[in-house]
């Protein structure tokens with residue numbers, strides 16, 4: 055028997071305001087990068103108290119950040135293997151090589167001891183990934199970067215709105231990149247942004263997102279077009295469109311509602327799953343953290359597929375984040391060993407449904423079905 059309603063792992067949640075905003079842009083018949091992108095950037099800049107540059111997606115944000123710090127062939131960037139393939143592709147797109155690092159067993163974020171063992175004279179940067187909004191060791195990451203003279207590019211795709219030491223993620227870092235793809239904490243359809251106070255980086259990414267056309271951003275925001283210009287470096291077609299920004303603006307306006315709901319879902323999962331036999335719940339402080347995904351570990355789980363299939367029979371979608379990148383053919387050279395924790399933990403991770411429209415009854419149902427399965431099978 056098919057369950058009536060599927061409890062989705064993740065989804066976009068778009069209200070009438072988002073839809074109306076898109077229609078308004080369509081009516082204006084100016085779809086490219088202009089007023090709406092400027093407004094969205096200004097809103098974000100005020101929120102982060104730091105300059106923000108909007109782009110077409112989170113991967114492009116990472117790529118532009120790397121290009122702006124001068125990443126080139128033979129350079130190396132330290133990155134946890136447990137991340138979306140986006141982080142790795144962005145590094146290789148810049149010409150540099152991703153070096154796969156292990157994770158800390160308790161936080162699922164980059165293990166700095168392992169990262170240190172992989173430093174070479176070619177290492178130029180570290181890309182910490184705030185996996186499931188794991189931001190506990192950010193201070194140590196910045197100490198590490200200072201000590202070894204590395205740039206930091208934060209892949210903060212999982213952590214929009216999270217707060218670390220009383221400061222918003224993105225407001226104080228070296229370079230921080232967010233994604234606004236359809237299922238992230240806020241969406242602009244697709245989309246992403248780069249945040250930094252480094253003037254050189256800002257200048258580079260503003261031009262590079264528009265094919266390297268000098269000062270095209272400034273012209274577009276004045277409603278002008280650039281006819282005569284110079285191009286001094288490689289650029290990309292990575293700008294954000296007004297249609298996307300219109301969605302992003304409306305999502306951002308109600309971000310406090312979105313973030314409170316996400317936090318309360320995570321807290322409810324915690325309360326139902328903590329201290330349950332067979333389950334390890336990660337220690338995140340949801341007063342300060344806005345989770346993109348809710349991840350648990352089931353030690354000794356050998357057949358994750360069976361568990362997922364059983365839950366799906368009851369209408370519950372689950373997932374796992376992510377297949378470690380050093381296992382991909384294209385990135386096998388990123389593997390310099392020392393990835394034991396990643397390899398041990400990865401098969402035991404499970405991501406439970408998390409989105410704004412998930413009800414507390416649905417959270418209870420998910421936990422009940424999960425615990426039932428574990429009681430019978432572990």
Ligand SMILES: *Cc1c(COP(=O)(O)O)cnc(C)c1O
Nearest residue numbers: 111112113138140211233234235
């Ligand atoms: C979503 C995501 C990205 C990239 O974002 P896109 O907007 O999809 O390009 C990068 N890193 C992580 C960890 C992500 O989850």
